[in-house]
Amino acid sequence: QLLDDLDIKAATIVGHSMGGLVALGFALRHPSRTLRVAVLNSVYDRDSASRAAVEARAREIAKRSTVGNVDEPLRRWFGHENADPGIISQVRAWLTSVDPQAYAIAYRIFASSDDAFTGRLGALSVPALFATGALDPNSTPAMARAMASAAPRGQALILDGQRHMMNLVDPAAVNQALGQLLAQPSERIDPRELRAAFGTFMTGVTVVTTRDTTGAPRGFTANSFTSVSLDPPLLLICIGRTAASCTTFTGASGFAVNILAEQQKDISGIFASKRSDKFSAVPWHPASSGNPLIDGAVAWFDCARANVIEAGDHVILVGAVREFAHGDANPLGYARGGYVTLGLEQAAVNAAAQDGRTIVGAILESAGRLVLMPGSAPQTFTLPEAGPTGNVSALKSSLLRAGIDASLGFLFAVFENPQTRTQSIYYRGEAALRDGSPAILVDFDAIPWDRLPDEAIRIMLRRYAQERQQGRFNIYSGDHEQGEVRAVI
Numbered sequence: 002q003l004l005d006d007l008d009i010k011a012a013t014i015v016g017h018s019m020g021g022l023v024a025l026g027f028a029l030r031h032p033s034r035t036l037r038v039a040v041l042n043s044v045y046d047r048d049s050a051s052r053a054a055v056e057a058r059a060r061e062i063a064k065r066s067t068v069g070n071v072d073e074p075l076r077r078w079f080g081h082e083n084a085d086p087g088i089i090s091q092v093r094a095w096l097t098s099v100d101p102q103a104y105a106i107a108y109r110i111f112a113s114s115d116d117a118f119t120g121r122l123g124a125l126s127v128p129a130l131f132a133t134g135a136l137d138p139n140s141t142p143a144m145a146r147a148m149a150s151a152a153p154r155g156q157a158l159i160l161d162g163q164r165h166m167m168n169l170v171d172p173a174a175v176n177q178a179l180g181q182l183l184a185q186p187s188e189r190i191d192p193r194e195l196r197a198a199f200g201t202f203m204t205g206v207t208v209v210t211t212r213d214t215t216g217a218p219r220g221f222t223a224n225s226f227t228s229v230s231l232d233p234p235l236l237l238i239c240i241g242r243t244a245a246s247c248t249t250f251t252g253a254s255g256f257a258v259n260i261l262a263e264q265q266k267d268i269s270g271i272f273a274s275k276r277s278d279k280f281s282a283v284p285w286h287p288a289s290s291g292n293p294l295i296d297g298a299v300a301w302f303d304c305a306r307a308n309v310i311e312a313g314d315h316v317i318l319v320g321a322v323r324e325f326a327h328g329d330a331n332p333l334g335y336a337r338g339g340y341v342t343l344g345l346e347q348a349a350v351n352a353a354a355q356d357g358r359t360i361v362g363a364i365l366e367s368a369g370r371l372v373l374m375p376g377s378a379p380q381t382f383t384l385p386e387a388g389p390t391g392n393v394s395a396l397k398s399s400l401l402r403a404g405i406d407a408s409l410g411f412l413f414a415v416f417e418n419p420q421t422r423t424q425s426i427y428y429r430g431e432a433a434l435r436d437g438s439p440a441i442l443v444d445f446d447a448i449p450w451d452r453l454p455d456e457a458i459r460i461m462l463r464r465y466a467q468e469r470q471q472g473r474f475n476i477y478s479g480d481h482e483q484g485e486v487r488a489v490i
């Protein structure tokens with residue numbers, strides 16, 4: 002409310018002692034309004050002895066009608082080392098003037114709030130400073146270090162010779178630490194960028210299955226599969242909390258993981274969808290546990306639930322393998338949001354390379370725009386390519402000569418082009434144009450189709466434009482028949 006009233010979108014939140022717990026609570030509850038957080042002299046995950054001591058104090062304070070003798074807290078907070086008596090008497094005056102009832106309520110909350118954040122700091126994505134004094138007996142250095150290591154961008158700072166009221170006793174040191182925190186870039190991690198970075202790790206594709214409490218089969222596509230342990234045999238899979246089947250999986254006594262074969266891209270699509278009849282669209286049979294096994298999978302593992310671990314917006318399901326089998330088919334791959342079919346890709350490239358005339362070209366994007374080269378006839382365009390006996394290194398040299406700095410990605414299409422009587426192999430990629438390059442950049446919705454004389458290229462580009470909108474690319478190969486480039490799968 003305060004930030005709204007002051008028209009502040011997001012702020013660095015600093016709290017001391019119990020205020021540090023408030024700051025942490027704010028940062029976790031309002032991540033979009035928190036730039037950074039500093040938690041000074043705050044408790045975390047007390048051991049049972051100090052919890053008992055603080056609870057006893059809370060009970061004792063609750064019985065009193067006055068704040069009582071404040072010598073003891075002042076001694077704990079300042080010690081006798083280096084505090085200025087003027088500051089101590091100022092704090093004494095504050096303490097003795099508070100409403101005793103409010104003090105008792107606040108202390109009761111304080112006594113029970115140290116474990117409010119245990120296990121939750123992993124979700125704190127902003128820079129976070131956890132500072133305390135080396136001599137603070139209650140908000141200890143060990144607690145500050147534990148919080149800093151639990152927070153992904155956490156840092157611990159322990160000030161030598163300081164106690165609980167270090168911000169009053171040595172404000173210069175505390176301000177310096179806060180200044181350093183403020184200097185840290187606060188940008189929150191962009192989830193789209195993070196997803197793209199995670200997506201560079203090439204994986205297989207699985208369908209994870211189980212039965213719900215009514216015995217109905219449930220399943221979802223997952224590439225988060227990881228083999229964990231041989232002895233005991235363990236694997237894991239992560240399921241998004243927003244998946245419709247999440248509670249079914251976390252509550253089930255077991256599940257099966259099916260590793261898909263490269264011809265099973267459609268099955269991946271079905272199980273990644275929200276349709277309710279996933280199992281009626283796909284041939285399957287039950288394992289001896291009853292968990293569904295997808296026919297034709299390269300391998301399957303039937304597991305008993307070993308552990309369920311909460312992890313941010315996903316839940317990790319650890320399974321103890323009780324039965325498994327595997328076959329010889331090629332597994333389906335997945336990287337950068339697209340399927341990778343290594344066996345088919347290799348076969349297609351080999352077939353193309355056997356023929357003499359080969360064009361190797363690229364569909365390149367620069368900041369979301371398509372790179373086109375001037376064609377051989379005036380007023381026409383083509384894709385960047387190398388021929389007539391092209392290969393990837395010839396393509397790279399021809400791109401360099403044309404002033405195009407390109408990084409080639411996955412194969413996109415392999416086909417026979419009847420117009421040019423060549424085998425054609427096209428890769429996807431990113432590019433930047435150097436000054437003086439004859440290449441041009443066009444928006445995808447303004448491609449000059451009538452100036453692209455090659456029909457096969459037009460058809461391929463139309464498919465590319467369509468697939469990039471869906472964010473998923475397929476690989477095409479085969480003959481060019483009646484204006485169609487056929488899908489491999």
Ligand SMILES: Cc1cc2nc3c(=O)[nH]c(=O)nc-3n(C[C@H](O)[C@H](O)[C@H](O)COP(=O)(O)O)c2cc1C
Pocket residue numbers: 206220221222223224225226239240241242243244245246247269270272273274275276335
């Ligand atoms: C290749 C691929 C991999 C996926 N990997 C995962 C994953 O590891 N964990 C997950 O929760 N969802 C993953 N998904 C998304 C789920 O399959 C999707 O959210 C599905 O709708 C969940 O089914 P449900 O909502 O019916 O439970 C993946 C999707 C695809 C296409």
